[in-house]
Every structure is written in structure tokens, then in C-alpha cells.
Amino acid sequence: MITFVRHGETDANKQNLFNGETDLPLNEVGISQAQKLAEKLAGEKFDAVYCSPKIRAIETAEIITGGRDFVVDERLTELECGKFDGRKRNIIMDLLFLKAVKKGKKGVEPFDVFLARNVEFFEKIVASQKGKNILVVSHDGSAKAIDYYLKGKPKGHKFPRRLVENGGVIRFEF
Numbered sequence: 427m428i429t430f431v432r433h434g435e436t437d438a439n440k441q442n443l444f445n446g447e448t449d450l451p452l453n454e455v456g457i458s459q460a461q462k463l464a465e466k467l468a469g470e471k472f473d474a475v476y477c478s479p480k481i482r483a484i485e486t487a488e489i490i491t492g493g494r495d496f497v498v499d500e501r502l503t504e505l506e507c508g509k510f511d512g513r514k515r516n517i518i519m520d521l522l523f524l525k526a527v528k529k530g531k532k533g534v535e536p537f538d539v540f541l542a543r544n545v546e547f548f549e550k551i552v553a554s555q556k557g558k559n560i561l562v563v564s565h566d567g568s569a570k571a572i573d574y575y576l577k578g579k580p581k582g583h584k585f586p587r588r589l590v591e592n593g594g595v596i597r598f599e600f
Contacts, residue, residue, distance in 0.1 A: 428552060428598040429467070430572065431490065431563045432590040433482040434459035439592050442515045444523065446507030446535075446567075452485045459593025460489035466595070473558035476551065478502040478565060486593075487563040496563075501547040504565040505540045508533025544571035553600060566590050572598060 434456025438445035452460065467490060475496035477487040480503060487496050509532045510523050523534065530536030552560055562568075569590045574580075576598055590596050 428560045428562055428572070428600065429470070429472070430569050430590065430596045430598060431463060431467075431486065431561065432566050432569060432592055432594050433478070433480070433486040433563060434463075435592040436482050438512070444507045444510040444513050444515055444519070446504045446511050448511050449481050451481050456482065456486070456592065457489070460486045463593055463595065464490045464492065467561070471559060472561040474555060475561040475563070476502065476547075477563040478504065478568070480504065480565070483563050483565065487561075490561070490563065496561075499547060499551065501543040502562065502564040502568055505537075505567040506533070506535035508535070510534065540567065541571050541574070544568050545575050548572055548575060548600075556600065569596055576600065 434452045436445065436450040436456055437453050438448065438450055440453060440455070463486070475487065475491055475494065476499050477483050477496050479498045479500055483502070484498065505527070507523070508526065510519065510526070513519060526532045526534040527537045527540075530539070552562070566589055573589060573596075
């Protein structure tokens with residue numbers, strides 16, 4: 427089983443900004459969320475822990491694991507938002523961003539590239555540990571990509587705006 431944790435809140439999350447490559451630390455709320463996650467997950471034994479290289483994910487993983495070693499994996503980084511990074515989200519910007527993701531324009535990472543690196547992580551790292559309890563600390567985008575992949579990449583799939591809230595947990599059985 428994969429216990430997937432989305433990093434705690436950052437100021438960009440609080441301000442509803444696009445945030446892909448900008449490397450921001452947790453804010454006070456995010457630290458509190460990570461501490462609550464540590465308490466919630468304290469009784470679980472994880473055979474392996476993987477984490478995005480972004481500081482927001484690393485800080486969350488450090489708090490959850492209490493300093494236990496974990497593997498930082500570049501494939502778990504958030505989708506590159508290009509020219510949208512740091513800009514305020516709204517309906518119009520979200521639609522423009524989705525168009526850019528589909529076509530890989532304006533410096534935005536194409537969805538198929540983002541999906542491929544998350545699937546590669548899943549297949550080569552996580553699936554090789556079938557039957558083990560894995561903790562992954564990453565981003566909502568990676569959660570959506572893994573969820574989509576595990577559902578068989580259905581045509582017409584509608585991605586939710588948010589699958590996992592900051593400091594949230596979703597579990598994937600494989």
C-alpha cells in the first residue's frame with residue numbers, strides 16, 4: 427500500500443498561487459499540518475519513504491518521519507508551471523494553464539511528460555516493493571497522476587482541481 431501525503435501548506439498555497447518549481451518552505455499552518463500527520467501516522471510502520479526534492483515536501487517528510495532517512499526522488503517534483511508559477515489562480519488562469527499543459531507551451535511541462543515520470547517512479551520504485559507499506563510525500567499533481575494511472579488512464583477522465591489537500595493523506599492499493 428502507498429500512503430501518499432501532500433506536503434503541508436506554504437504561503438503560495440495560502441494565497442492560491444500556481445506553485446510548481448518555486449521552492450517555498452512550509453508556513454506555520456503547514457508545520458502544524460505536518461505535526462498532525464506525524465501523530466496520525468505514528469503507529470504505522472513504513473518499509474520505505476520517498477519524497478519530492480522540494481523543500482515543502484522535505485520539511486513535511488522530516489517532521490513525519492522524525493528524522494528517519496528517506497529517499498528524495500526527482501520524479502516526484504510538482505508539475506513545472508512555467509510562466510504561470512507565482513501567478514494568482516482563478517477560473518480563466520486555470521483554463522489557460524490546462525491548455526498550456528496539454529500542449530507544453532509557455533514553459534509548462536506537458537502533461538504526458540509529467541505523467542510519464544510519475545508512472546516511471548511508481549513502476550520502478552514502488553511496484554517493485556509490492557506488499558510493502560510505502561510512504562510518499564509529494565504534491566497534489568503527483569497524487570492525481572498516480573490515481574489516473576492506477577485507474578487505467580480512462581478516456582474522458584476529469585481531473586479534480588484538488589485530489590489531496592495540504593497536509594492530507596490518500597491511500598493507494600496496488
